[in-house]
Amino acid sequence: MIQVEEALSIIAENSTNMPIQKIAVSKALGYVLAETVYSPINMPPFRQSAMDGYAFIHSERHQYDIVGISQAGDHSNLKLNPNETVRIFTGAFVPDNADTVIMQEHVMANDKSILITIMPEQFANVRSKGEQIQKEEVVFEANTLITPAAIGFLACLGITEIEVYKKPKVTILVTGNELVEPGKKLSKGKIYESNSVMLEAALQTIGIKKTKVYKVKDSLKATKKALKSILKKSDIILVSGGISVGDYDFVKEALLENGVEELFYKINQKPGKPMFFGSKNETLVFALPGNPASSLTNFYIYVYPAIKNRMGFSDTHLPKLVRKLNTSFTNTTGKTLFLKALYDETNVTILESQSSAMLNTFAIANSLLIVPYDTENLKKGELVTLLPID
Template identity: 65%
Template sequence: MRQVDQALSIIAENSCKMPIRKIRVAKSLGFILAEAIYSPMDMPPFRQSAMDGYAFAYSELQQFNVVSTSQAGDFSNKKIKKGDAIRIFTGAYVPDNLDTIVMQEHTTVKNKTVEITKMPDRFANVRNKGEQIKENQFVLENNTVITPAAIGFLACLGITEITVYAKPKVAIVVTGNELVKVDKKLSEGTIYESNSIMLESALQGIGIKKIETFRVKDNLKATKKLLKYCLATFDVVLASGGISVGDYDFVKEALLSNGVEELFYKINQKPGKPLFFGKKDKTIVFALPGNPASTLTSFYIYVHPALKINMGFEAIHLPKIKRKITAQFENTSGKSLFLKGLYDDEKVTILESQSSAMLNTFAVANALIYLPYDVVNVEKDQEVLVIPLN
């Protein structure tokens, strides 16, 4: 049986980045850059007005004749005489021999004559060519997360494709004769199956969209057949249930018979002790406990960092903070605990209903409280490690 830190180290050592691929910038939200990007052009590509106003050559004059108009998209580099100005709008081309723009709020205009009521500094309100970025200048570094702002920046440079790490294809395998799809009627002895929907949501929450869910009865032959297909087809396999030591728990046996290398089985923790992690070729496998709270806890602590490594992230774990606990707590289990909690700017409270089978508390929790196995007594107002989930 592994301790939490040992299990995390094994997962990190055996998870690797996905292959790189070209992708359209418009579809790249949430992907991680696999290659640095350099600008193919100056931005802005010409001297550009930063204001709606009037462009002129800076001098001691206060009044100018308005001789033409320049709006965004127009181009004219006609030389403007001293004492003349042009009406100009934000984003418009600034002719070479004009160097200053006065915003329209600081002028009065009458009969095509503009008078400046508040003179700007020389060169005011003119964006120089390449002011934002110059041609061949570094734009985004390798391992950058693509955000909406990054997409906008790349688009304004005319970049349509980038090289990123692919995202993994994930199979969810749910076992259990007692499980019924949520749109079906329950019969005696059955319960609604919620783990697959929960895991799909958690995967989508970190940007993974290629997800397929399979259901299999508690039957060794059927489980072997389904897992053989998933191991050959997907990058990550998440099995839910069937991993404990009951007479009808066939997942571990089915994985091993399909050539999966067992890297660890069972972690000294609560909830989620019967957790299996293995690998076949480049496919990684997590067999998660069937109890819903155990499944979700195991996803956040162990599956999440493995998937982040797959996608090329450098920060792979959920953030950790410290808060003062609101009540004394005793851990006599000898196991590391992940307790559902509610935290604020100063404190954290352990919630009721910590059972691994219950999601009612998890549904309102905004954090997990981590207590290592060797911490027995926690006093009120003692700082503890908190893993925010919001």
């Protein structure tokens, strides 16, 4: 049995980046850049008006003759005299010798001329060439997550394809004779299976939208056969249940017989002690506890950073926050505890129902409070470390 930090270190060492692929910018939402992207153009590529109004050469005069119109998409580079102006619209080309745009609300105008009622500062309302980004300037560094805004920015620069890390193919294997699909009749001795949909939902929060889910009965033969198949077509496998030491827990044996190398088994923590982590070729295997709260806890602590590492994220772990503890707490287990908790701007409250089988308080928790294995007493008002999960 190993400590939490050692388990995290082993997972990080084995969570290599996925292969790189070229992808259309329009399809890149949720992917992570595998390259640094440079701008092929100045943006804006010419001086633009930031307002609907009139472009002119700034001076002390207030009256100007209208000599033309500049609409978005036009390139009528009129040469203005000091007493002349051009009607202009937002995003339109500003004539080369005009230096200022007066918004239309600050003029009195007719078809032939304008009278400025509120004089703007020189250079007002003119977007300079390359104001947003200049040619050859870095658009995004490698390991940047592609968001809707990032897609829009890349598109406005004329970039149509980028290199990203492939998203891993994640498979969930659920074990347990006692499990029944939600919606079906629940007979005596049975419980509804919830871990697969819970883990699928957790995966979606980090950009894994499609997962394969398989269910298998508690037998060595069936478990071994299922794992043999999914090991060939998965980058990451999450096994739910069957990893403890009961008479019907066959997952570890089935993994080893399929050539999965054991990297560690069991962590000195609560909940979530009986977890197996291993690999075969480039495939990572997390055999998670069957108890729902244990399974989700270990997802956040171990699976989450491994997947983000493989996807190319630079920041892979949940961020850490520090808050004041609302009540005293004693840890006599000698284990690292991950407690479901609620925090606000200054304080944190440990919730009731910390059992590994219970999701009722997990469903309202917004954090996991970390109690180190070598910490026995926490006092009210003491600063503690949290992992936000909201």
